Amino acid sequence: MxxxxxxxxxxxxxxxxxxxxxxxxxxxxxxxxxxxxxxxxxxxxxxxxxxxxxxxxxxxxxxxxxxxxxxxxxxxxxFPIESSSTSCLRGASTSAEAVLMPYLLALADFREKVRNIAREHKIVGILQECDRLRDEVLPELGVRLEDRSSQTCVKLVDRETLLREQQQKKALDAAKQLEKERKQKEKEEKEAAKRIPPWEMFKRGDDATKYSKYDEKGIPTHGADGEEISKKQRKKLEKLYETQQKNYEQAIASLENGCLPEDGSPVH
Incomplete structure (x- = not known):
């Protein structure tokens, strides 16, 4: 103050x-x-x-x-609210907010009570309809409903502004969902890669076309052209083999402890 x-x-x-x-x-x-x-x-x-x-x-x-x-x-x-639903009030001594707000507050109060009952009894369908009223129905009428911890806030806002915000929110939510799916897929692929036995890792996917011969462990000894792999390349492959062996052993241990991978697929 x-x-x-x-x-x-x-x-x-x-x-x-x-x-x-x-x-x-x-x-x-x-x-x-x-x-x-x-x-x-x-x-x-x-x-x-x-x-x-x-x-x-x-x-x-x-x-x-x-x-x-x-x-x-x-x-x-x-600011004045100009829309098809409020244009009849133009030039009147009473503002659109003064006329509409009592009804909107009554609607918001009723919706809040319905939501509380639906949450208490776990009635998902009613909760979804309450959300649809807030997110789809009222914005078309130039009304913003904001759910807050203490009480619901009601505002009269230009319809075009609300619809633009709505589209931006949908685009943002879609982008977040795509990113979430990408990370989940990436995680599942990494988990699946850990479950590949080390003696098979160089015989799958793109690696299968790179080599023609392998030793008793499954480590490549010759390239696709039949040429023997260099010592430097051999050391690099051995390190990859050791890393995969550790990952594979951890996957086996998780299975023996009763912990399946998150996607539920078995360890090979």
């Missing part, structure tokens, strides 16, 4: 200083940050925010925007 009054005083000084617009805009930005930080802190504490304080901050910022002609004079709080 003290910080709010301090910013108001600084704004007043800026307005009196030949209408210092730059400073006023900066103070509006500070007010937005102040309000958001307060909401986050109250949510962290599990406490309901002081709605009167938040309303006063919003009303003050709206008043400033009216002074600079950024929004119509008949708007009570915030």
């Amino acid at each position: 003290d910080e709010f009054f301090k910013i108001k005083s600084e704004v007043n000084a800026a307005l009196c200083d030949s209408v210092d617009t730059r400073t006023v805009v900066e103070k509006i930005r500070e007010l937005i940050g102040l309000g958001n930080a307060y909401i986050v802190e109250m949510e962290r504490q599990g406490t309901i925010p002081n709605c009167l304080l938040l309303r006063n901050i919003a009303a003050y910022m709206t008043w400033l925007l009216k002074i600079f002609g950024a929004i119509p004079q008949n708007i009570e709080i915030g």
